[in-house]
Amino acid sequence: MTVEVRQQAKTPLWRNAMVLKWAAQIFVLLAATGLLVVLATTALDNFEKSDISFGFGWLADPTGVLIREGIDTAPNSGARALLVGIVNTFRVGISGIIVATILGTLIGIGRLTANWIINKIATVYIEIIRNIPLLVQIFFWSALGLSFPLLTPDDVGTYWFKASNKGFAFAWIFPDGGFWPWMVFVVTGILAGRWIAARRKKHQEETGQAGHSVRFFIGTVALFAVVGWFAWPVLGFLQPVFEAIESAVDSMPAIIIPIVIALAAIVASGAWIRNFFESRRTPAGFGKMTDDDWFRVIFAGISGIV
Incomplete structure (x- = not known):
């Protein structure tokens, strides 16, 4: 018995799959490189004809532009302006992540x-x-903003509310000569409100009837604030003290x-949360919380932090 071994014919190069794959990739690479060279050469020629410099010299050149906000609103070089842009990008990105997380948490809890x-x-x-979709919202809000009238120098003045293509302007409070005397009335109202709220809370514990301590506190502070708005001149004899404070x-x-205000907000929200937990505590020492209660607690905590 004889076995005949036949040698398989060698595949031609133009039919070899491996060769064809490599040839196609090399062709695409050369074509892309050639296209980039042509585009770069054309761009450089156009820059030269238009007297536009090309390179990284702009990093050291003065920009001559102002940036609305950032670590440097008047950068003296392109590199400085680039740094300001990078920092602003991080500021917007980080603050956006924080705000989106807080808003998403509140909306999620509110939805449930x-x-x-x-x-x-x-x-x-x-x-x-x-x-x-975000793109649809961008077009919508942009069109809505452009529909408002233009902001002109004639619009500068005193008004309660002004809408323009630059945004919305509201009246704001600026400390004046009567601010600190008025603050005396406000602080007095806060102290009086706390005393009245404590009395109402004690009355509620003794009788079991609703004391409405929060309403009495807010009403007392508001009453003192309104009275102080008109009666602050009676404290004129303390003007030297107010001037020293100012x-x-x-x-x-x-x-x-801002740090003092932030700390006060955190302390106030913490105190409110503590009192809220105490109000939900059962005689056995356990707390019974509903989903609305948790929403109030989380909202108060996040509001204090923000």
Whole structure:
């Protein structure tokens, strides 16, 4: 018995799959490289004809532009302007992540809560804002903003509200000569309100009837604030003291006041949360919380932090 071994014919190069794959890739690479060379050469020629410099020299050249906000609003070089842009990008990105996380948490809790008003507000927000593509919203809000009248120098003045293509302007409070005397009335109202609220809370514990301590506190503060708005001149004899306070506040670094306000907001929200937990505590020492209660607690905590 003989076995005949036949040698398989060698595949031609133009039919070899491996060769064809490599040839196709090399051809595409050469074509792309050639296209880039042509585009770069054309661009350089056009830059030269238009007297436009090409390179990284702009990093050291003065920009001559102003940036609205950032670590440097008047950069003296392109590199400095680039750094300002990078920092602003990080600021917007980080703040956007924080705000989106807080808003998403609140909206998610609100969407699941049994409170009808909060549930419907969260539902409307989700259906209108979240479920509409971002590009559509960009076009819509841009068109809406451009529909407002232009802001001209003639519009500068005093008004309660002004809408323009630059945004919305509202009246704001600026400390004046009567601010600190008025603050005396406000602080007095806060102290009086706390005393009245404590009395109402004690009355509720003794009788079991609703004390409405929060309403009495807010009403007392509002009453003192309104009275102080008109009666602050009676404290004119303390004007030297108020001037000293105003001078001390003006001499403080600008960051001090926001820090103090932030700490006060955190302390106030923490105190409210603690009192709220105490109000929900059962005689056995356990707390019974509903989803609405958790929403209030989370909202108070996030509001204090923000």
